[in-house]
Amino acid sequence: xxxxxxxxxxxxxxxxxxxxxxxxxxxxxxxxxxxxxxxxxxxxxxxxxxxxxxxxxxxxxxxxxxxxxxxxxxxxxxxxxxxxxxxxxxxxxxxxxxxxxxxxxxxxxxxxxxxxxxxxxxxxxxxxxxxxxxxxxxxxxxxxxxxxxxxxxxxxxxxxxxxxxxxxxxxxxxxxxxxxxxxxxxxxxxxxxxxxxxxxxxxxxxxxxxxxxxxxxxxxxx
Amino acid sequence: xxxxxxxxxxxxxxxxxxxxxxxxxxxxxxxxxxxxxxxxxxxxxxxxxxxxxxxxxxxxxxxxxxxxxxxxxxxxxxxxxxxxxxxxxxxxxxxxxxxxxxxxxxxxxxxxxxxxxxxxxxxxxxxxxxxxxxxxxxxxxxxxxxxxxxxxxxxxxxxxxxxxxxxxxxxxxxxxxxxxxxxxxxxxxxxxxxxxxxxxxxxxxxxxxxxxxxxxxxxxxx
Numbered sequence: 001x002x003x004x005x006x007x008x009x010x011x012x013x014x015x016x017x018x019x020x021x022x023x024x025x026x027x028x029x030x031x032x033x034x035x036x037x038x039x040x041x042x043x044x045x046x047x048x049x050x051x052x053x054x055x056x057x058x059x060x061x062x063x064x065x066x067x068x069x070x071x072x073x074x075x076x077x078x079x080x081x082x083x084x085x086x087x088x089x090x091x092x093x094x095x096x097x098x099x100x101x102x103x104x105x106x107x108x109x110x111x112x113x114x115x116x117x118x119x120x121x122x123x124x125x126x127x128x129x130x131x132x133x134x135x136x137x138x139x140x141x142x143x144x145x146x147x148x149x150x151x152x153x154x155x156x157x158x159x160x161x162x163x164x165x166x167x168x169x170x171x172x173x174x175x176x177x178x179x180x181x182x183x184x185x186x187x188x189x190x191x192x193x194x195x196x197x198x199x200x201x202x203x204x205x206x207x208x209x210x211x212x213x214x215x216x217x218x219x220x221x222x
Numbered sequence: 223x224x225x226x227x228x229x230x231x232x233x234x235x236x237x238x239x240x241x242x243x244x245x246x247x248x249x250x251x252x253x254x255x256x257x258x259x260x261x262x263x264x265x266x267x268x269x270x271x272x273x274x275x276x277x278x279x280x281x282x283x284x285x286x287x288x289x290x291x292x293x294x295x296x297x298x299x300x301x302x303x304x305x306x307x308x309x310x311x312x313x314x315x316x317x318x319x320x321x322x323x324x325x326x327x328x329x330x331x332x333x334x335x336x337x338x339x340x341x342x343x344x345x346x347x348x349x350x351x352x353x354x355x356x357x358x359x360x361x362x363x364x365x366x367x368x369x370x371x372x373x374x375x376x377x378x379x380x381x382x383x384x385x386x387x388x389x390x391x392x393x394x395x396x397x398x399x400x401x402x403x404x405x406x407x408x409x410x411x412x413x414x415x416x417x418x419x420x421x422x423x424x425x426x427x428x429x430x431x432x433x434x435x436x437x438x439x440x441x442x443x444x
Contacts (some may be wrong), residue, residue: 012426016419019278020243020401024256043405080425094320104418105402109425149424150351173428175421179326183265195415196326197238199397202371202413203302203331204234206395209409 007055007078014052015075017042019218022072034065036209076108084109086147090133090162091154092117092125095177099151113145142169149173156180229277229300236274237297239264241292244294256287293320298330303357306331307396308369312384313376314339314347321373322349335367371395378402 021042025033035053039046053066054126076082087105089096092115100112115132117123122132134143141147150166152159152174159178166174173189176182182190233320243264247255257275261268275288298304309327313317314337321327322334337354339345344354363369372388374381374396381400388396395411398404404412 011281015426016422017414019422020416020419043403067396078426079422080421083425083429085425085428094316094323098320099417102417105421108422109419110421119319140359148428154395157407172431173424177426181265189424189427189431191420191427193325193415194238194242195321196330197242198413198415199327199332200241200303200330201235202395202397202411203307204237204300205306205411205413206307206370207305207321209411211395 011052011055012078015079018052019072019075019079019081022068022075025068026072030068030132032065032067038066081108084111085149086145087112087149087151088138088141088147089115089151089153090117090135090138091115091152091177092119092127093153096151096153097127099153100130103128110149112124113147114141116141138198139165139169140168144173147171149175151175153177232301233274233277237301240274241294241297241301241303244297246288247290248294252290254287254289260288303330307371308367309334309371309373310363310369311337311338311373311375312357312360312388313337313348313374313399314341315375316377318373319349321375322352325350332371332432334368336363339365361391364388364393369393371397373397373399375399399414419441423440 021038035046035049038049039193040051053071073082087110089099089112096115096117100117106112108183114130114132115122115127116135116138117132117136123134125132142150148171150163150171150173152163154162156178157174159180160182163174163176163182163184167184167186167188171188173191174182176190176192177195179194179196181192184190243260257268257271260271264271274376275293295304309332311321311334314322318337318339322337328334334352336352337344337349338357338360339354340357345356347354364372370393372385372393372395374385376384378400381398381402382404383405385396385398385406387410389406389410393410395413396404396406398412398414399417401416401418403414
């Protein structure tokens with residue numbers, strides 16, 4: 001239902017954070033919450049929250065507040081979390097294993113199917129029931145298991161070629177942890193997690209916070 | 223020198239990416255590059271590059287291009303990478319170990335000093351020469367080793383309390399991987415890496431790419 005509406009990019013950008021807070025409330029068995037209470041928790045204005053959430057129908061009622069479970073579920077649908085995805089991880093080093101061990105992702109519909117690596121020391125092992133397979137089995141695995149998403153936790157020198165192969169075999173989205181930009185053809189979705197850039201933003205902000213000109217107050221990294 | 227100037231937040235937000243591309247060029251022994259060539263590599267307009275980099279002095283010369291090494295070094299200074307930072311990691315699970323194993327961070331001035339954990343199985347081990355220490359030693363270690371930055375790779379239920387302690391002991395910046403927002407007092411810098419939110423943006427964009435309304439084209443996640 002919500003997909004019929006035009007929702008602004010700025011609102012959509014904020015949705016994962018709303019989803020996280022609503023999930024925390026659900027875990028605590030909170031049934032409803034006012035925009036004022038949510039505002040205090042999230043450190044944004046109540047007016048912003050009302051404007052954002054009014055995009056998703058009339059379930060914020062004067063004197064009642066928002067139904068937490070319903071709102072959580074509606075935002076989940078917008079984010080595509082009502083569907084299920086088959087995910088593989090290329091690179092079974094520490095980062096790949098860290099991702100394989102996040103059980104929260106599975107609850108949200110991301111089903112991790114296998115890891116792939118070139119290192120004989122890890123090939124043949126398994127992580128939470130997921131096999132670590134050799135790269136020679138990648139093509140057949142992707143094609144036979146309807147893999148939608150691949151997380152790339154491998155060196156930047158390998159990432160581009162592996163990503164191109166994956167896309168040619170039908171993968172629709174790349175979750176890229178390699179410190180390089182992937183230039184892929186077609187309507188493939190690439191979501192980058194550049195840890196080094198994150199750390200540079202941190203050091204920039206540390207220095208801005210220490211400098212006298214108060215530059216930090218003007219910077220928004222979101 | 224550059225710190226005297228007023229540089230817009232939007233420019234600063236783009237700097238880590240320039241820094242990464244210039245670093246790649248340096249590795250390939252490229253001495254100079256034109257805005258057009260850089261534009262083709264980075265998939266942004268040459269005009270944007272000229273405008274952005276003109277903030278850092280007159281070293282982009284007509285007919286010459288940019289001096290790669292000088293520009294890399296100047297952008298590094300703006301990002302605070304000409305300084306050195308003492309960093310610890312709280313949580314020596316896979317993610318903590320992945321971060322400890324990134325040698326690139328060290329080259330940029332981030333000196334990882336130790337990891338901390340509560341798990342007796344990892345306490346007493348070492349990772350690339352860094353000890354994994356018990357949490358009971360955290361306070362004295364932070365105070366005695368002038369620790370500036372702490373990476374938190376621990377469960378969200380523990381992150382808030384540990385972060386507050388760290389700040390009270392003198393830590394100035396938190397690199398937070400726990401899926402929770404830290405509300406810290408003072409001018410502490412918090413840089414969040416919320417992997418679950420990144421994965422939700424990916425699934426949102428996958429569905430937007432598949433839907434007919436072409437919503438994806440209007441969304442910028444940067």
